[in-house]
């Protein structure tokens with residue numbers, strides 16, 4: 001879905017904003033600290049009910065205010081039906097209030113499925129060098145959107161894993177009980193891994209063609225490590241590691257330890273690439289996910305690109321703009337200076353410009 005209208009109240013430094021964005025490219029220009037990232041944060045919140053820079057949602061409430069509200073009207077393609085989505089959080093509230101199409105959603109997954117959002121910000125390179133957990137989140141975001149059975153399998157897997165870990169931690173090595181949970185872990189874990197492998201298989205060619213455009217490289221590898229000994233089935237691996245796991249008090253191998261790795265010419269990408277090149281590799285991964293999403297499900301991903309010009313030269317900025325325009329989803333791009341974002345577009349007349357100043361957001365023409 002795309003965002004037809006977006007309204008914010010008391011969100012970070014934005015007291016009040018009401019935007020009608022374009023279904024394609026939206027450019028937000030403003031000085032440092034004007035509120036551009038805050039707007040992206042609000043859209044991210046609508047999809048995942050969490051911020052990409054604060055652990056506590058209360059931090060998003062404007063100082064001296066009681067609560068924030070983020071409200072959007074979502075629409076799918078040319079469909080005239082609007083799907084209202086609102087999120088509110090107060091200083092005193094125990095819970096975040098969410099209403100989607102007039103009722104409380106069954107879970108965050110319902111919002112994520114309705115509004116798939118991808119963020120590319122100046123920290124994007126961290127996906128390559130950060131913890132495997134971030135890369136698993138990246139991978140599972142994609143699998144979740146294209147494979148409806150992934151989520152229930154993942155939940156069952158997590159429940160069983162928790163039970164096994166609890167038995168191990170309490171030193172209760174009752175083989176029968178362990179076997180029960182290990183069977184469930186193995187059943188769901190093998191299935192989750194199959195979904196992940198199939199997903200990676202489908203992602204590779206899309207990633208390859210984007211990487212070719214961004215960096216002009218052919219010799220790359222997008223590897224997937226499933227999280228346990230490749231010569232064993234998961235059930236065998238769990239059985240073999242019981243004693244070691246009991247010593248540690250948790251399960252050390254399985255899909256909860258999976259990882260992905262990008263290498264070029266046989267070297268890990270993060271070790272041989274510049275910061276700008278790493279940003280392009282991560283962008284290629286995220287754009288490939290969006291492309292795969294639309295091929296498999298017909299859904300479009302909303303892209304949030306914070307400070308697009310950072311670390312990129314003019315040539316690579318242009319390629320980035322062309323790629324974004326071609327993927328036809330809704331995109332919100334921020335930048336400090338309009339000149340850095342003014343060129344490289346094939347259809348500049350379709351772009352919507354917004355000026356952000358001291359928390360005020362106004363539509364405008366290209367400066």
Ligand SMILES: Nc1ncnc2c1ncn2[C@@H]1O[C@H](COP(=O)(O)OP(=O)(O)OP(=O)(O)O)[C@@H](O)[C@H]1O
Pocket residue numbers: 011012013014030031032033034035036037038039059060061062063336
């Ligand atoms: N809860 C809050 N209430 C009021 N203001 C806040 C709150 N949290 C952050 N701010 C302020 O909001 C301003 C906007 O921050 P934001 O990161 O959105 O700016 P930006 O336009 O993206 O800047 P940059 O170009 O430097 O990345 C900052 O000055 C920040 O100090």
